[in-house]
Amino acid sequence: MTTQQILEKLVSFPVLGGDTNLEIINWIQQYIESFGVTTFLVYNNDNTKASLHCRIGPAVGGGVILSGHTDVVPVKNQPWDTNPFELVEKADGNLYARGSCDMKGFLACCLATLPKMVKANLTKPIYFAFSYDEEIGCLGAEDLINDIKSTYSEIPKFAIIGEATMLQPIIGQKSIHILDITVNGSEGHSSRINQEVSAIHEAAKIVLWAETKMEKLVKTSNDVRFNPPHSSLHVGTINGGIAANIIANNVTLSLDMRCLPKDNPNKLHQDLINFCKERETIKRAIFSNFTIKVEENHRIVPAFSTHESSEAVTLIGEITGNYNWNTVSYASEAGYFANAGFEAIICGPGSIKQAHRANEFISKDQLNKGTAMIEALVTYLEK
Structure with missing residues (x-):
């Protein structure tokens, strides 16, 4: 043949x-x-x-x-x-x-x-x-x-x-790690934004964390053989909320992390976990059942x-x-x-x-x- x-x-x-x-x-x-x-x-x-x-x-x-x-x-x-x-x-x-x-x-x-x-x-x-x-x-x-x-x-x-x-x-080749993140807040009237925990607002903080983390990596870790020459973090999907005047109680987002060979994807994953735990500690003072769940979409491809x-x-x-x-x-x-x-x-x-x-x-x-x-x-x- x-x-x-x-x-x-x-x-x-x-x-x-x-x-x-x-x-x-x-x-x-x-x-x-x-x-x-x-x-x-x-x-x-x-x-x-x-x-x-x-x-x-x-x-x-x-x-x-x-x-x-x-x-x-x-x-x-x-x-x-x-x-x-x-x-x-x-x-x-x-x-x-x-x-x-x-x-x-x-x-x-x-x-x-x-x-x-x-x-x-x-x-x-x-x-x-x-x-x-x-x-x-x-x-x-x-x-x-x-x-x-x-x-x-x-x-x-x-x-x-x-x-x-x-x-x-x-x-x-960079490593690739995809994480699915679920944020569970408390639903309520939008006028009570300071008395409830908006899952959308907390999800936005995760997006900002990813951007800030990548900005640090741009400055501290570089390999000119790659394009881009640094490890990258990217939020590809985000879903949640039902109306402008309702505080969202659930949001899901996906985070794509691609690390240079010299960077440690497990450490990056743990940094995210630590940040999410910090947010849980802060917001549970308002809503005791607030959670951020981080799950692997698939394991790290090295x-x-x-x-x-x-x-x-x-x-x-x-x-x-x-x-x-x-x-x-x-x-x-x-x-x-x-x-x-x-x-x-x-x-x-x-x-x-x-x-x-x-x-x-x-x-x-x-x-x-x-x-x-x-x-x-x-x-x-x-x-």
Whole structure:
């Protein structure tokens, strides 16, 4: 099968983050095993989802992991011109479908190159590591990585995470932590604002806290490799209140925190908790049942930072011809691989500008170049 034919099959599985992915992972497993390669599945607790890993080549150390995810983001309420789960080739040379860019294009490049991998005289192995639920917090990554480390006696050296980068090596990623905050105040007539506790007013103080905290980080923590070059805090949603003359008793808001690799997201989280406790102590003198509840929307997706002179950058340069590295602020599984001891780097076909939007696409040129990158890796590992 060609890369495009495999991509056409992969995008036909409408696996959203949180959904069971067994249908697509079983198809991938059958495809890989048809070439005589042994695969391993790593299931979630209720066996409704699974990650897959396998090794192609000799059982020696120093190999390369090719990492991707099988889930995609929703299409509901997006103005698609075509069926999102059917690959459509248009005259502009682009292939349209949900997941074509993020990141089933990379999976297709890996799978299309598998026949060449199997026939090659590899001196170092290549591993596939395909996960579930990346789009809702990289939920399958840790178990997948732990199973890789316990399954093989040898230790892989590199992990290439194939997110869409236009095949540019990405050497750094911020951590991402999303918190859901619920403020419960006391309802009442707006004329009694000083006798009640407005959930909206208290929520506004949390927004101001986030702005003030970020202003301090701008001055005290900086990494010019990133844009913006500091850790960031952003309130993305806020909901509450029913009328201008009614004191709101409930407000919910979401806080997105993205930290530089050198900053500690757990400390930032605790600073928020401490602030909320202070506000509770102050306002319970007026309303004893006042609460601010902070919950994780999903756990922290860790940051990672690879030195620009690392062997991983050299490896990507050798197989793509591109040594011009960059950094990103979006989430990926790179931090998990880095924390597990692998030299992680992000590099894959397609543009992140196309991800998560209506009429997502990957160009045929990028898909072909992505396949060429994996083929070049095979040649590189034959040396």
